[in-house]
Amino acid sequence: MKIGELVREYRLSKKLTQQELAEKSDLSLPFINLIENNRRNLSVDALLKILTAMEIDPSDFFRPLSDTSDDNLQLLIEKIQLDKNRTEIIELFLSILSLNEK
Numbered sequence: 782m783k784i785g786e787l788v789r790e791y792r793l794s795k796k797l798t799q800q801e802l803a804e805k806s807d808l809s810l811p812f813i814n815l816i817e818n819n820r821r822n823l824s825v826d827a828l829l830k831i832l833t834a835m836e837i838d839p840s841d842f843f844r845p846l847s848d849t850s851d852d853n854l855q856l857l858i859e860k861i862q863l864d865k866n867r868t869e870i871i872e873l874f875l876s877i878l879s880l881n882e883k
Contacts, residue, residue: 784878785819787845788831792817795835805834822879825872839871 803810815821
């Protein structure tokens with residue numbers, strides 16, 4: 782699952798339209814649309830605005846991406862969640878994911 786798809790799933794579960802999410806997150810409607818369709822890279826700042834608007838904790842947001850039997854991946858996610866530099870680590874992680882999508 783890609784980040785944009787996950788944003789859409791959470792938005793729909795909160796019964797928000799793209800317009801409502803755009804207004805709550807102080808981002809543009811076209812930007813939200815591009816993110817949900819995986820046509821735009823997402824900065825940590827923008828992701829945090831979206832998660833705050835939907836009242837979702839970042840660790841909860843990434844949990845579906847971590848649902849796996851791979852113990853090493855689970856350990857990595859736990860370490861990131863506890864790290865004082867987790868914002869920078871998440872930003873790097875998102876950058877790596879965007880490179881893989883190209």
